[in-house]
Amino acid sequence: MKTFIEQLINGLSLGSIYALIALGYTMVYGIMKLINFAHGDIYMVGAFTGFFASTYFHLGFIPSLLLAMLVSLILGVTIERVAYRPLRDKSKISILITAIGVSLLLENGGIILLSPQVRTYPQIFKQHMYSFFNGIITISNQQIVIFVVSIIMMVGLQLIIYKTKIGKAMRAVSTDPDAARLMGVNVDRTVSFTFAIGSALAAVAGVLVGIYYNSIDPLMGIMPGLKAFIAAVLGGIGIIPGAMVGGLLMGVIEALVSGYGSSLYRDGVSFAILIIILLIKPTGLFGKNIREKV
Amino acid sequence: MIKLKQILKNRFLIFLGLLAFYGIIQILLSTNILNDYYEINIVLMGINIILAVSLNLINGFTGQFSLGHAGFMSIGAYTSAIITYKLGLPFPLALLVGGVSAGIAGILIGIPSLRLKGDYLAITTLGFGEIIRVIFLNTEYVGGASGLSGIPKYTNWTWVFWMAVITVVLIRNFINSSYGRCCIAIREDETAAESMGINTTFYKTLAFTIGAFFAGIGGALYAHNFYIIQPETFNFMKSFDILTMVVLGGLGSITGSILSAIFLTFVYAVLQDYAALRMVIYSLLLIIVMLFRPEGLMGTKEFSLKKLFKKGEKSSEFTVN
Secondary structure, eight states: OHHHHHHHHHHHHHHHHHHHHHHHHHHHHHHHOOOOTTHHHHHHHHHHHHHHHHHTSOOOHHHHHHHHHHHHHHHHHHHIIIIIGGGTTSOHHHHHHHHHHHHHHHHHHHHHHHOSOOEEOOOSSOOOEEEETTTTEEEEHHHHHHHHHHHHHHHHHHHHHHHSHHHHHHHHHHHOHHHHHHTTOOHHHHHHHHHHHHHHHHHHHHHHHHHHHOEEOTTTTHHHHHHHHHHHHHHOTTOHHHHHHHHHHHHHHHHHHHHHSOGGGHHHHHHHHHHHHHHHOTTOTTOOOOOOOO | OOOHHHHHHHHHHHHHHHHHHHHHHHHHHHTTSSOHHHHHHHHHHHHHHHHHHHHHIIIIISOOOOOOHHHHHHHHHHHHHIIIIITOOOHHHHHHHHHHHHHHHHHHHHHHHTTSOHHHHHHHHHHHHHHHHHHHHTOGGGTGGGOEEOOOOOOOHHHHHHHHHHHHHHHHHHHHSHHHHHHHHHHHOHHHHHHTTOOHHHHHHHHHHHHHHHHHHHHHHHHTTSSEEOGGGGSHHHHHHHHHHHHHHOTTOHHHHHHHHHHHHHHHHHTTTOHHHHHHHHHHHHHHHHHHOTTOSSTTOOOOHHHHOSSSOSOGGGTTO
């Protein structure tokens, strides 16, 4: 029981991070019908910005988080402007190949510029364990930070999407870009804004991972990126609450697999989940079935 | 009227050209004018041609975007290595079994995943490729993470050249057959193809299986060239490598795939010590090609000798059409 709860808490912290990345995937997919393969690498850039901010400029947690969000946001918007926008009317495959290209560019550019070595993230929060119920539940302050920050981000995202004008525009574009344009919505700006929010959330995830696992490297974005995508599909891609639930589920499943089975199977299990969900219910847990019309 | 005699004569000349090309390289290799370094890279070019052309059948001609080619390659590599290294059976059998087992895996993976389209299919095939890798990673019989080493070296210029020729000829003939036309029809418009009475699932799975079969052969040749195979060799970066060749050459052009496989293997050989730089160049190539020439260098066109020369003798690599 004790290990189960321990793994559950580990899984929920990992899952919050997946959820933050998955939100970016799901928003971009919702609005452009594009799997942004480079999203995992934007998360890596966020983690490195946070690392440099706190190691070399000695910024505190909040300032380095904000700086990481800003840098990733600019990067995300630039990628969209340079690489994706010219292809928006072309086939889905060419934009997907471009996304793979951007992802490879960021990873290997990162290796050249930052060196492939693993770096130790500074301990911003000294690890401290809290025990409840005679030690049945133990939770570290880092995990608490992860929960608090991700909840703040998710609530903030919901507020932006449902209470602001730009949020309304995002919902309109994701429903029907052409109709939205006819109604006077600036589609280009809305897409840029979506990339901006998604990238900022990925940066938050990057900084939180740095704090939680203490190590970062230029290729750290590949697997979490893919798994966050799986999380987005699991919840129903394009559906924001789906990404949150999917992310948490993925984290918990993964923690339980590594806790009780072999950690070597962890990646295989994630992909098996993806395949099962795509074959049984491709629209995801929260999705509705839409018939294709010709 | 098509003159059968003329066609047969052209075919014979093409065959002579291939034979001459093979002979020249073979002489250069055996007299050591081209040393081991060149031999490795020439063999690698041949393997990459097999991989790129077979992926082009799936991605380019049938329009089903697969990212799991490295997975099929690894199945071919591992089964063939088991045949020769563990069981001590002859190499040709290993090639065949490697190809067939990859083909069977292609059927098993293709039937469920080809119900999906576009980017969903891409991510599913990537997932299957990774699952195959994880399975090999956890199988002690084939060495787990440290891989299988001590595989006998059977792959040489002769094997690679003729396997590449067979691959190209068979895939070209497939595309020019009624089966291949159906595949191209599916690429152009799946719904329209279906309403014309084409059994889309059958043809998609067929193309997927043939592509997987040749990827398995490529993997078998690969395994018997490098003494050692590890699960890590066949991760999705390998699939992206092959994809780059296909995209650069043109989705739907066999000669394009051949040319870009040769070119990118050359880049690989030159930048062997700078892996990250090589991948940066690959990624920039992908992005630039997509932005400025999304159909790839050759588009869906084929490089044809008939248009350039009266006789098909000069360069045997271009004698596809």
